[in-house]
Amino acid sequence: MIRIERRLTQPRWLAVAVPLGSLVVAFGVMALVLLVTRHAPGHTFSRLIDTGFGSKAALNETFISATPLLFTGLCAAVAFRMQLFNIGGEGQLYAGAIVGAAAGIVVGNHTGWLSVPAMIVAGAAGGAALALVPATLRAFFSTNEIITSLMLNYVAALVINYLIFDSESYWRDTSSPTAKVFPQGKNLPDAASWPVTHTVGLYLPFGLLFGVVLAAGIWLLYSRTRFGFEVQVIGDSPRAATYAGMRTRRKILAVMAISGAIAGIGGASQDGDFRHTLDPRGLTAAGYGYAGIVIAALARYNPFAVCLIAFVLGGLQNAGFALQGVDFPSGLVGVMQGVILFCVLGGEMLTRYRVRLSRATRASEAAA
Amino acid sequence: MAAAVELRDITKRFPGVVANDGVHFEAAEGEVHALLGENGAGKSTLSNILTGLYRPDGGEILLWGKPVSFASPRDALEAGIGMVHQHFRLVPPFTVAENVILGDHRGEGKKFMVHPRRIERRVAELGERYRIAVDPRARIWQLSIGEQQRVEILKALYREARILILDEPTAVLTPQEAESLFETLRVMAEEGRTIIFISHKLHEVKAVSDRVTVLRDGRTIDTVSTADATPRSLAALMVGREVSLATRVERAMELGEPVLEVRSLWAHGDRGGDALRGIDLTLRAGEILAIAGVAGNGQRELAETITGMRPATRGEVVLGGRRLRGGDARAAIQAGVAHVPEDRLHTGVAPSLSISSNVVLKSYRGGSVTRGPMLRLRAIRKHAVDLIHRYDVRGGGPELPARQLSGGNLQKVVLAREFEGSPRVLVVASPTRGLDVAAIETVHRYLRQAAEGYVGVLLISEDLDEILALADRVAVMYEGAIVGERDAHTATAEELGLLMAGASA
Numbered sequence: 001m002i003r004i005e006r007r008l009t010q011p012r013w014l015a016v017a018v019p020l021g022s023l024v025v026a027f028g029v030m031a032l033v034l035l036v037t038r039h040a041p042g043h044t045f046s047r048l049i050d051t052g053f054g055s056k057a058a059l060n061e062t063f064i065s066a067t068p069l070l071f072t073g074l075c076a077a078v079a080f081r082m083q084l085f086n087i088g089g090e091g092q093l094y095a096g097a098i099v100g101a102a103a104g105i106v107v108g109n110h111t112g113w114l115s116v117p118a119m120i121v122a123g124a125a126g127g128a129a130l131a132l133v134p135a136t137l138r139a140f141f142s143t144n145e146i147i148t149s150l151m152l153n154y155v156a157a158l159v160i161n162y163l164i165f166d167s168e169s170y171w172r173d174t175s176s177p178t179a180k181v182f183p184q185g186k187n188l189p190d191a192a193s194w195p196v197t198h199t200v201g202l203y204l205p206f207g208l209l210f211g212v213v214l215a216a217g218i219w220l221l222y223s224r225t226r227f228g229f230e231v232q233v234i235g236d237s238p239r240a241a242t243y244a245g246m247r248t249r250r251k252i253l254a255v256m257a258i259s260g261a262i263a264g265i266g267g268a269s270q271d272g273d274f275r276h277t278l279d280p281r282g283l284t285a286a287g288y289g290y291a292g293i294v295i296a297a298l299a300r301y302n303p304f305a306v307c308l309i310a311f312v313l314g315g316l317q318n319a320g321f322a323l324q325g326v327d328f329p330s331g332l333v334g335v336m337q338g339v340i341l342f343c344v345l346g347g348e349m350l351t352r353y354r355v356r357l358s359r360a361t362r363a364s365e366a367a368a
Numbered sequence: 369m370a371a372a373v374e375l376r377d378i379t380k381r382f383p384g385v386v387a388n389d390g391v392h393f394e395a396a397e398g399e400v401h402a403l404l405g406e407n408g409a410g411k412s413t414l415s416n417i418l419t420g421l422y423r424p425d426g427g428e429i430l431l432w433g434k435p436v437s438f439a440s441p442r443d444a445l446e447a448g449i450g451m452v453h454q455h456f457r458l459v460p461p462f463t464v465a466e467n468v469i470l471g472d473h474r475g476e477g478k479k480f481m482v483h484p485r486r487i488e489r490r491v492a493e494l495g496e497r498y499r500i501a502v503d504p505r506a507r508i509w510q511l512s513i514g515e516q517q518r519v520e521i522l523k524a525l526y527r528e529a530r531i532l533i534l535d536e537p538t539a540v541l542t543p544q545e546a547e548s549l550f551e552t553l554r555v556m557a558e559e560g561r562t563i564i565f566i567s568h569k570l571h572e573v574k575a576v577s578d579r580v581t582v583l584r585d586g587r588t589i590d591t592v593s594t595a596d597a598t599p600r601s602l603a604a605l606m607v608g609r610e611v612s613l614a615t616r617v618e619r620a621m622e623l624g625e626p627v628l629e630v631r632s633l634w635a636h637g638d639r640g641g642d643a644l645r646g647i648d649l650t651l652r653a654g655e656i657l658a659i660a661g662v663a664g665n666g667q668r669e670l671a672e673t674i675t676g677m678r679p680a681t682r683g684e685v686v687l688g689g690r691r692l693r694g695g696d697a698r699a700a701i702q703a704g705v706a707h708v709p710e711d712r713l714h715t716g717v718a719p720s721l722s723i724s725s726n727v728v729l730k731s732y733r734g735g736s737v738t739r740g741p742m743l744r745l746r747a748i749r750k751h752a753v754d755l756i757h758r759y760d761v762r763g764g765g766p767e768l769p770a771r772q773l774s775g776g777n778l779q780k781v782v783l784a785r786e787f788e789g790s791p792r793v794l795v796v797a798s799p800t801r802g803l804d805v806a807a808i809e810t811v812h813r814y815l816r817q818a819a820e821g822y823v824g825v826l827l828i829s830e831d832l833d834e835i836l837a838l839a840d841r842v843a844v845m846y847e848g849a850i851v852g853e854r855d856a857h858t859a860t861a862e863e864l865g866l867l868m869a870g871a872s873a
Contacts (some may be wrong), residue, residue: 225741229725229732236718242677243707243715244729245698 014351022347026340028305033335038095039328047289048336051322052315056201057281064274066314067095070211071266072292073299073306075127078218079259081301082235088134089263090150091156091287092127093279096264098160099126101171101185101271101278104192112191116206118270119192127264128257130156138247145256153289160280171278185278194272207269214262216304222303263289274350316340370433371420372397372562373531378427387413388424389586395531395579400553400563402573402594405583406804407775411566414583415533418564419451420444431531450524452534456516460509464502465491468526474779494525497554513664521552532556533564538572542662543832545863549578567597568606568804569601582606607805616837619820623840624653627824628674628705628793633683635673642647643669643672644648645848646683651793651824656815658856659828660869666848667828668710670841671797675707676700688792701730706791708782710798710828712775716782719771723761724752726770727785753866759784760810776807783814794818797828811839832861846870 051058072089079086086092103122108115121226130152135170137143163169165183173179173186194206222228234241234248241248266288275282295313320333371394380388388410395401403413413588416422418429420438429436431447438444444574458467488504500518513577516539518710523836524532535555538546551565553576567573573580573594580597582589598670628651643666651657661667670676673687680791686692700707709715717726726736726817728748737748752766759780763773771779779799786794796815800808815838819825829835835842839856844867852867 024404224743224745226732226738226743227741229728229743232721232725233718233729236720239711239715240718240729242697243675243709245676245696245701247698 003350018347018351019344021147022343023340026343029339029343030336032246033139033332033339037332038139039332044323044328047323048316058315058318060203062311062315063203063205064314066311066315067205067208067211067269067273068266068286069267069291069295069310069314070208070215070307072263072288072293073310074211074215074292074298075216075259075263075266075289077299077303077306078262079255080224080296082231082251082255084135084138084252084255084259085136086131086149086259087146087293088131088152088260088289089292090287091153092130092147092209092260093270093289094156094160095126095130096267097258097270097278098163098171098267098282100264101188101329103121103168103268104188104271105186105286108189108192112189115189116194116272116343119194119272120210120265123264123266123268123271124261125264127262127267129219130259131256131260131263134252135253137306138256139252156226157280157284160278160283164278164280172262173277184348186278188271188276192272194269194275198272205269205273207266210269212307214265215307218303237283263292263297270323282302284362294341296339298348312358371395371430371491372399373415373428374428374432375418377426378414378424378429380410380417380424382424386586388417390427390588391583391586392425392505392588393581393591395562395564396559398560399579400565400577402577402580403564403566404570404580404582404602406566406568406606407716407802408804409583409606410586411583412535413566413586415451415566418444418533418863419449422572435471438460439790445527445529448528450527450529450532452517452520452524452532452537452795454535454537456520458508458516461507461638463505463507464511464522465504467508467519472527485615485817488580490526491522494522497526498555499548500552500594501562504552513662514542514545515781517541517549518732525556529561531562531564535566536568537565538567539830540663542868543861544571544869569833573613574599574651584608603805617739619816621654621820622654624822627688628826630674630684631684631686633670633673633685634681635669635678636681637666637669642681643848644673644680647848647850649826649843649850651826653792653822654819654829655841656819656825656839658835658842659826659845659847660832660835660864660868661830663830665845665868667830667845668797669848671707671709671795671826671828672847673836674700674793675705675795677707683743701789704790704792706786706789706794706823708779708786708794708796708799710801712778712782713771715776717770722752722779723756723764723770723773723781724749724766726781727752727755727788729785730789731785744808755784755788776803776810779803779807779811783811787814787818791818791823793824793826795828796827798830799827800829800831800834808834826861832864834862835864844868 027045034044035040052062053059072093075089075092076086079325098121098287100123103118104115107118131149133152134148136143137147137148163171164185169175171185173184196206197204197209222231230241230246230251232243233250234246238248270283272279291313295309298309320337324330324333374394375391376390376401378391379386391410391414393414399789400575403411403414413422417424420441420443430596436447439546457472462470465484468491469482469487494502499863500521502511502515502518504523508519511519517540530663537549553565565577577594579590579591580591580602582602584606630647632648633644633647634642635644647670649657658668659670673680676692676695676697676699684691687703687705690703692703699753713719715738719727728751731737732743737744749766755761756766761777761780763777770781772780799811799815815825816829827835836856836859840865842856842859843850843853844864845851847870848870851870854864
């Protein structure tokens with residue numbers, strides 16, 4: 001008989017062995033899928049690795065894909081740590097992109113040097129403001145934040161589309177007749193382009209570096225400060241927090257605001273690092289916010305692990321774009337990405353539970 | 369005559385522990401057989417094996433001389449084994465009759481269409497015969513805890529259980545209710561049923577059972593005839609050494625000034641409604657004032673309101689002459705109110721966090737463990753190591769998650785933290801529930817020490833033995849009000865029991 005039981009303790013080696021084992025299984029399953037669809041697994045895998053991580057050019061592309069995922073992953077991880085399920089990273093990213101773009105246009109045209117910090121602050125403020133809506137409802141009316149934050153994603157998507165496609169807003173380019181027919185956002189002034197760090201043939205976007213620093217800051221905040229201590233206690237047992245005299249409501253507001261602010265900076269980074277305009281179509285098609293939830297879960301809410309996993313998923317996404325073509329349908333790319341996620345999440349279960357054959361039980365336990 | 373139940377050499381292992389290690393047990397027809405042991409002695413594991421919830425790793429189960437093997441609880445039910453759990457398995461919005469047939473796969477319960485009348489009649493009959501009458505049409509949520517327990521027993525009788533297991537059935541009853549339960553059990557035994565009565569209360573075992581089997585560390589220590597045993601001899605078997613049973617130790621000291629005054633305090637319960645209806649109390653420095661009462665009469669709400677976890681709707685709490693801000697636990701902590709809550713695992717500590725984190729659960733806001741907004745992790749760890757040593761916390765170091773401590777050691781961590789805050793008032797709720805005899809001794813010693821240090825101790829407990837052993841005064845709570853107050857030196861369990869049942873003083 002096969003039984004699944006909860007592990008009382010989690011040995012350290014499992015934390016390394018299980019993810020590696022999961023990847024091996026994932027590649028095994030993908031090989032089967034590829035064989036069935038008459039593609040050469042070896043060739044496909046080597047292309048996958050090459051186009052994701054194999055060259056400097058591939059890495060540069062991966063950095064670009066990983067940057068927004070890093071922000072949305074941190075956004076989700078920060079809130080999940082306190083058992084606040086902020087599903088609104090997507091909308092908070094749009095809000096950050098909207099406010100960040102406005103700041104870039106205003107400040108970039110006047111005091112150029114201020115535009116990067118101004119965009120970061122504005123993006124953070126936009127994301128935080130949107131996140132405070134579900135936070136307030138949760139803190140004062142016990143409304144489920146999963147639903148409210150999720151619904152606000154649709155609101156934010158409609159707003160960002162409205163600003164460019166359905167109105168003559170401040171963000172919309174109305175300078176030429178073509179732009180009136182084919183709506184698009186105003187180009188940000190050059191001063192509002194975020195700097196790129198160039199070393200050993202690698203181009204590191206400013207947003208990526210900022211995100212890594214942010215991850216370190218979050219780690220410090222959560223593991224070394226009184227604030228982080230309260231977050232840990234509230235996340236583990238809200239009753240114990242009340243008992244210890246902690247102000248749970250304030251903490252809900254603060255953590256959701258931080259979470260939203262991080263996604264908002266991700267949105268501003270999209271404007272400043274890559275798109276140089278408010279780009280509703282590109283942002284709403286990408287689904288960065290939802291990918292961030294998966295990343296946070298895979299990283300077990302650890303900010304450093306979020307960095308790593310955002311990088312890996314960014315690479316896979318790139319490789320996906322590179323692989324698809326006439327001989328390789330895009331659906332198959334999706335299948336491969338899905339298989340990897342499925343195996344890694346499934347493997348996660350093995351670190352918390354163990355599967356045993358009950359025949360083997362007696363012998364192994366008698367020895368123990 | 370073959371025994372109704374016989375367990376031979378039952379072994380059950382869990383990762384890291386052997387819960388039952390070659391246990392022998394047998395109970396005859398028509399017998400009330402007590403199963404006695406400390407927490408963790410293996411009583412619950414054994415009853416779970418007998419009711420088919422666990423499968424033993426080794427050993428045999430015989431019913432009326434025939435070996436049986438249960439693949440699931442349903443097999444055990446069909447073999448005639450019924451169980452009354454400590455936490456009832458009832459569906460609150462359903463009626464008594466509906467609960468009785470729930471999950472019953474014979475007779476009425478199996479039919480697609482249910483005939484409530486027939487079931488109701490049968491339930492009423494059973495209730496009358498065994499003196500546990502409950503209105504079959506009442507909904508469970510309308511019933512008192514004592515009545516709910518009757519429904520559980522009726523459920524077992526309806527299914528014609530020949531063997532009935534009761535897990536600590538008196539924990540939720542007044543002494544009078546317990547006495548009437550014992551009568552019911554005796555009637556059932558006279559009819560030839562076998563009653564297995566799990567308990568760690570010695571005087572109950574003495575009062576109700578014919579024989580006692582004592583378990584310790586997963587092993588059968590002995591089976592003795594109750595008539596030949598004394599509470600002292602049973603306690604020695606249970607613990608493995610001579611113990612001093614909770615006996616009164618007088619503290620020769622003058623009481624100090626009033627430290628805590630509660631004035632006509634009202635508060636809502638979790639589901640609305642008034643849980644507290646005008647409580648008045650005065651507690652003096654160095655005094656142990658006990659609040660007695662059957663669980664669910666507002667004791668938890670009283671502790672929470674005094675300690676600021678729950679806002680008062682009317683009235684006030686005055687500490688050392690100063691009025692406490694209602695519903696503000698931080699203000700109460702800072703004014704010197706320490707609290708050992710009833711639910712120590714989910715309220716008293718953050719269970720997944722380390723012992724280190726939990727010892728600074730209330731003191732992380734300032735003092736020697738912080739520097740500005742930062743925590744001094746090394747100082748916190750040192751503090752935890754110090755407390756672990758001084759309060760003799762066993763089971764792991766400062767990094768161990770609190771949930772992995774045993775009940776007694778967890779309680780030591782909570783007590784250590786609360787005492788370290790040099791409180792003026794200590795509110796303790798059911799401080800020894802679920803602890804073994806040795807841990808109970810320790811907790812009682814700490815509470816006496818606190819009182820000797822002129823802390824005012826408010827002891828909320830359902831255990832009258834504990835109250836009579838520790839307290840100076842006893843106030844009895846019933847339906848959110850204090851219905852009587854007695855000097856603990858002269859009060860008797862009978863007298864308090866009547867008050868707990870709501871009989872006016």
